[in-house]
Amino acid sequence: MKLRSFVSLGLILLAQQVMAEAADDELFDDFALDDEPAASTPVMLNRLSLSISAISAANHQFSRFSDDDNRGMRLSADLLLQSRPGNISSQWRLAGARLGRQDQQLSLQWQTARGYHFDASYVALPWHGNDSGQSPFTGTSVLQLPVNWTPAVNASGFDSTLNRRDIHTGSQRRTLSLHFSQPLGSGLRISADGQFEEKKGVLPGGFAIYTNAANPQAVVLPLPVDFKTTDVSSRLDYQSSQLTLTGEGRYRQFRNRHDSISWQNPYQSGLGTSVDYPAGWGTLATAPDYDQYQWLAGGSYRFTDQSLLAFTAARAETRQDTDLLPYTANPLLTQPALPVADTDDALQTDKLDLRWLKPLRRNLKLTLGYRYQARENQASVWQWANLRGEGGDVQAPELALNNRPLSREKDQYNAALNWRGPKGISVTLEYDYAETYRNYAAVTDTEEDRWELSARLPGGPAASHRLSIRTSNLAGSTYEWSRSYFQEISLNLINQTPADQRWTNHPLLRQYHVANNHKTAVSWTSTWTPTTDWSLQGTVTSDHVYFDKSELGLTETRTWQASVNAGYQVDDSYRLTVWADYRDDFGSQTGRDFNGGLNKPANRVTAPLPEGSDPARNYVTDQNHDTLTLGFDTQWQMSERLQWSTSYSHQLSDEDYQVSQSGARDLADVTLPTVRYRMQRLTNALNWQINDRLSLDAAHIWFRAADNDWQWQDSSATDKVLQSGQRNTNEALHRILVNVNYEF
Template identity: 30%
Template sequence: MTKRTQIPFQLTALGAAVLAISGAVAQTETEEDTAAQAIYTPLLITGRYLDTRWQGDYTGGIQLGLGYTSDDNFMFGQYNGLYEEDIKIIGNLRWQDISPGDSYWRASVDDLGLDTRQGEIAWGKSDQLRLSFGFDSQIKAGNNTGATPFRGGDSPLRLPQDWVTGSTTGDFSQLQASLQQFDQELERDKLSAALAMRLSDAWHIDGNLSYEERQGTDSTAGAIYSDASTGDAALLPLPVDYRTTEFDAGVTYSGGKLNLEGRVNYSDFDNKDDILVWQNPYRSRSPESVGGLGLAPDNDQLQGRFTGQYLFSPKVRLQFDGSYAVSNQDQSYLDYSANPAAVVVEPLPRDSFDGEAQTGTLNGKLWLRPLRQMDVEVFYKARERDYDNPRDGYRYIRGDGSSQPDAALTVYNTSHHFLSQTTGLEGTYRLPMRSRLQFGYAFERVERENAAVEETEEDQFTLGYRIQPLDSFTARLELLYGNRSADTYNWDQRYYALLDVALINATPDNQRYINHPELSQYYMANREQEQGKLDLAWMPAENWNLNFNLLVRNDDYDKTYTGLRYAYWERYHLSASYSPGAKLSASLYGGYDRFESEQMGRSFRGGAEKNAFEIYPPLPQASDPDRDWRMDATDTSITLGANVMWQLSESIDLEADYSYVDTESDQAYRSYGAADVNPQDLPTVSTTLHHFRASGNWHMRKDLSLRLDYQYYRYQDDDWALQGVAADTIDKVLTFGARNPNEKIHYVGVSAIYRWN
């Protein structure tokens, strides 16, 4: 087979022409802009954090204490290290040399008693040199309520010696006695070093190096099968043992009107495990068999990036940004099957994939001020992904459940070249009453290879208006309309790109598809998009700040019959903050979010029933609209919260924060006439969270403080996928039998903070 010629990253003549006159830096803000930004400051950062004397002019400080978590959990402590009922050490350190002189050093350690500890030590000379070394440890706690009969924390996963097989999970008579809980926890440890140096007033260099290990146990699913109707599936513990090395170096030039930066980035990913092998718990396979899942392969990437900006005059500025990256993956192939009983007639076509992906980006903006009241930006964006991969046929063994298929069932790897180019114009015109009219237009063209749609084009229009009739009130309205149109939908393209010519020739024309011909993939389908945003900010008094934010968006896939037909969002957020003085600040916020979507599908079998083009009865299943089904999904969420910070006295400060989140997810189905197509609505999934946090500091002396922390965390979920589902509830899926989270956690921490000069 002829190898496709590599297409180097390049831009069209139009793109190059636009780039030559495009690119921008953000314009210098006027006093009017600054005032508007002050009003639009997000609620949660408007309150001034009261001075706890921890951040004063001290040489160092140390915080030591004990914290207690009341129960084991996996939601409250998912990322903060507080996932076990235990007493943990509270340990934080800050130490620095702040004496006069050119050189300095700083050291810090956080969360010394937790699995989320991190620290850094830095040395440098003011405005000349900075050298730092650091470490960062993180942990992710998963749902630890599940259990599995598989033994071994690594591949292969083994069943107990007294395991009793069966055709379904209900036949596993030793299942309950064999189940053992396992921890789904992922630990990450990272070491890093950084260097920054000023070579001259104009030239600077910097570099970063890091090495990360990620280890632990996650979860995955595997199945042994010969076709889609004969799967024997199981949830499996997944060992994780990753190594990642990253390096980047850059040089910066700042020369007044001209600013340039060049960077080189390199990353290397090494997975110590190539394959996950598990013993088959079912007896429906003969002889005794095992299954195998290939894991994430080793890979590396080298990227170069160049950015810059140039000030032609106070009225003309240019900015550009370009990058080019090459990713490689040449890990040795695994065997066609992990099952030693599988018969392999034809070997793999090559020893490794030896694939390469090249990705390039190019962005540019030109900012102009043709009139005193008007600003204009012309921009161009491009992104291209290209592949240099050998194309081969693979007679892979499906699901480790049979021998190698006939040559006619050979499948081929496929490259998916991608090129996106966007050109556009944005303008702002200043009007009386400190108001602005904003307008914009963008045109995007996307070209794809070996996809159902070769080209899509989208026009996007935006119109905005901002007014500040009073110093205390600002309103901003933004409207957006987008229209994406696609080429003719080639529903058979994936079929031809994936399968062997022998199978294609043996298949009737009206069955040469993988997705139904009327099914449109939403990211390539015709779509009309409408969006409106409204932001209001009002300061009725010097110490009050009120904000209201509204977002409504509708995506209408108006040419789609089967697939995603529409999606709708609406969001309402309201916040208020009150700060009568330096000793007290309070805030309240609330929000409502709603998402709706509609998706259409059709239920049909293969063979003669797969003919999707018949129009005269009796209709095959794939042609019969009575076999349609529709799913309407609705997700809603309500958020409420409050925060208070109070300097009770010169020596005591208090803070309290409460947040409430309530979500619901509904999926309703309907059918259109076929007696055997009668899907039922899925149960509503509800999630509720209450989280209260309070802390207080008592400054006993200038150099000594006592701190008390308290948290109450209440989380409830009733996901039907876990509700009442034991390990053997599903006949052909051996699950973990994990439970939904239902957590009620109290956390108390007591610590002392000592500072020294």
């Protein structure tokens, strides 16, 4: 009996298999296919490309992050090798891009069915800045003038042609990254990462020797960059059907090859033989070395499919104990003793993030969140002698300054209600409250309320819309004159300053990011695909910030932006996409102008008030910055093996500044020259699929970029700043690229 049952079962199964195979023919009836699908050609997973490119002119804007900054030809190769998808025991992938160039990349990925995962990558990233500046100084971290240098009182008195060498503004960043992870079983996984980075280059920097603002002796010099950063981390993850846990430790080491930059004073303008050329020297401290340790823990518990609790907690401790430089590197000036040789204190940052997601009803969910962020600078406060700008001996003791180790704590509470309606409607209402405390700030406590309504609204089968409305209010505590500025200076000086002259901390003064303000932002995006041939997307955003209690500084900003993107498949072989974006930024800020020339004595009383407190000295600057970008892309499949594409983009940006007197009747209204930036790029490319394995790409790019920033026009003729003579961007070039691609 039992045997017959098993035999029957087996025959039934066999019959089912036979019937399933026989039903194959019926499957294809629906597609009106006569035969089974033809065997496809195997996909070519590997590729080798050889490239040759030529560029017609030196540039910096076109080649900002590439190797095309100089005129000439370049050879490079791209490579992609990978394992077959059929090999399920392990998979690997080796890829190289732009090999042989300064912007080359190489990566290796390897993974096994058992879950071992190894990644290695090397990325070289150049950055090119404006290369048109020059300098008479030689050296790297000690910048010296030529022996035949002739000093002058003002920058215009220097010989502008003397011994100038190019400042090659730019940098090269090389990064090697390694990643390894493996499962340990029972839901555990361990991983380790290492990243080793080196950054070298030159940036233009401003360096000044002075005793007060009326007599700066400044130069723009090449500032060397030579950093090494090492990051290593290790992480343990646990994952089960309901619970995930993570523990991670990270270490960072930052080392700067140059502790300081010294430069020789080129001026001889009456500060004294100790300071003037040739004896005068200044020294600037560069970014200090530091070590950072970071710990992170996270987890989540899923009560049901719809309900979960998640948290992340992290602490980082950063220490720098770089030996402090002396007050001055000039041996001819008085050298007071430092209060401490190095700071050797920790900067501690903490973060805690908690979120709870709970379904209230079907299609209605509540999310509650709490976030804590803290920054604590544990450095002590010392009093530092005021050796103002190395322009003379140390100032009187009452002018000593304190350092301010800044700390901040923020508690943020968040609630969001999300409703999923019919036909894909989704609406979210969110409320956020944040309370922040800052030490050493004129405004110690701020509170911010934020409401946001966002919705995803389907507009029929071919359209969808997204709307977001956000409003927030930032309120700050009373502006305390005794904090901020006055905590920087000695008690003696505070006591010497009459109360009615402590204008710099007038309650109505600026402080921007902690100032009372109201913000409103609205955003609308519509996407429409009426047919398979058409796609349309439009976005409009508006942002308004009003600093309702600010009399000075930034008082209002307005931004609005509109973008449209339209794509049309003309026929099977031709597609056209056009796009446009317009952005308008407006800002208004109030300043207070003083009599008395360059060294404006704000404490001088022009009855009845010190100038610094006198609204009759106000002026307003209105700024408008608008940018229009237009472009199109076309793709034309000329034949089965030939494809042509053309793309064009045009960007036009204008900056306008209008200065108007608002009380200071001795000031005249003035409109500053418009700063106009124009950039165009036209690319034509041909792809020829010669056969199944071999293809050829040829491309031509025409590029044009120019601006007329008046801050850099004739910048060598400044008064007390020896500028580099950097010129505005003005590039026009052609680039030709030919790739031969072989797939296998």
